[in-house]
Amino acid sequence: MICVLSGGVGAARLLRALSLVVEPTQLRAVVNVGDDLELHGLMICPDLDTINYTLAGLNNDVTGWGLAGETWRVMSELAALGGASWFSLGDRDLATHLYRTQRLREGATKTDVTRELSERFGVAVTLLPVTNDPVATVFDTAIGTLSFQEYFVRHHHDVVVRSVRVEGAREARLTPEAHEALSASASVVIAPSNPLISIDPILQIGDARALLRARRDDVVAVSPIIAGAALKGPADRLLGELGFAVSCLGVADFYGDLVGTWIIDERDEEHAETLRARGHRVVVTTTIMSHEADARRLAQAVLA
């Protein structure tokens, strides 16, 4: 079994790539829930949904988020009513949130609902929310404190961030399933998701960090920074704002002694020696999965 620490889009792509070379049933994703939000009374889990949708082949490749074949009737009517429509919820996507919210109200856990949704979507990878307890990633910014989605969607991550914290992390517990995946999988892969706001909110839960540190040699991380830039999202900007080098070295600094092996892009080969000098094994390969061949090569590098 392989355990993948996962945010949204980047992790979904890595999981899809890994599914090309191993049985999907051998993959377990431990997924960030720090950007989950309640809106209009609905519980929305963007990272879990992105992964489910992507692995089901239902993701919208044009927008880079949401579902293919989506319609927007509810949102347009809500906007006409003067309702909060800054967080776009498609009609098809809304069905997921109605389903989840109803099941949570009936007493199901987020873990239960995620498993049910994966089954309905025909996804064979096991998706595990890192915790069923409430946590919320919060940004202290130049314009005040923002929730994750206020920062990310409402302000298009275009504000200066002073610090990031995960409210509730101290009290939250790993689910038994996430604990088992982190401790008993043959290897643990840190997906090329945003280290600061997708992966760290996983590492802050319970003894996640300690579990990885204790088995550092089995931990492989794929750098989300390539030639000084993030493929998607604000990881590069945030690293700089929070005092880290905007490179795979900065990410390595951030994760510290959790990672045994770094997988970095060919364009970052110059940093390989530095990482090796710090005690990491290093694999240099193409990490951008623009074609299936690239995805397969990256997956094989991760598994090797």
Place this chain on the structure above:
Amino acid sequence: MICVLSGGVGAARLLRALSLVVEPTQLRAVVNVGDDLELHGLMICPDLDTINYTLAGLNNDVTGWGLAGETWRVMSELAALGGASWFSLGDRDLATHLYRTQRLREGATKTDVTRELSERFGVAVTLLPVTNDPVATVFDTAIGTLSFQEYFVRHHHDVVVRSVRVEGAREARLTPEAHEALSASASVVIAPSNPLISIDPILQIGDARALLRARRDDVVAVSPIIAGAALKGPADRLLGELGFAVSCLGVADFYGDLVGTWIIDERDEEHAETLRARGHRVVVTTTIMSHEADARRLAQAVLA
């Protein structure tokens, strides 16, 4: 000012009729909330919405409920996920529930949200939920205890009812606005809504019943039973099951000494003498509003 005790469809039609002969701003509807429900995490207020939609001219005359021009994308996707889809929520209708739920989460009252929605829909009649406290009409039936919508929608009101009760009614308070409407309007009209499950859940709140009894001469009721049958819904069946005559006389028994004037249909003229003998004034007219002329005539009878 005229105050109208209101359920859903029947009340909406009476309010539309009254709007033909008086300024809509002179009308205040005190509306049942006993069949409000939380589903998928959303707060749904069927009677308030039916009235708003009808007065806005957005009601669906074909189905007799919901909105014109409705689409069903979310529900069909939810059904595909195996979600609870027995209570049909159209895409357009869902926007109303998302709006309401979000505003309630922000601290607005049901009264506030109702006013906001009426404004957005361009409805000049004032709609007042009878209470902002939680109440729920519950049915003890031959197949067990059912919530209002389980009884009404899921089982198509096709089960034997042994008793009806309104949970929370004893603790619930009239809103100040509803209290004012009931006590200070020039007259109070009881709409031809279901007496047992639409009007009684209003009368059970706070001192609603006492307020009407104290001004019985100003209280006008329109019989919802015509020639032994309800125009719509299970009022006839329920009256029989709960031991009342299935006629305007049974309804008059149920309301008792609250009503000064009864408006009954021409087809029930035979009962006029009995009602007069019991101390009611009686107006006999066409109470089915199948044309605007009929609606106008009924409205004029009510106002006279």
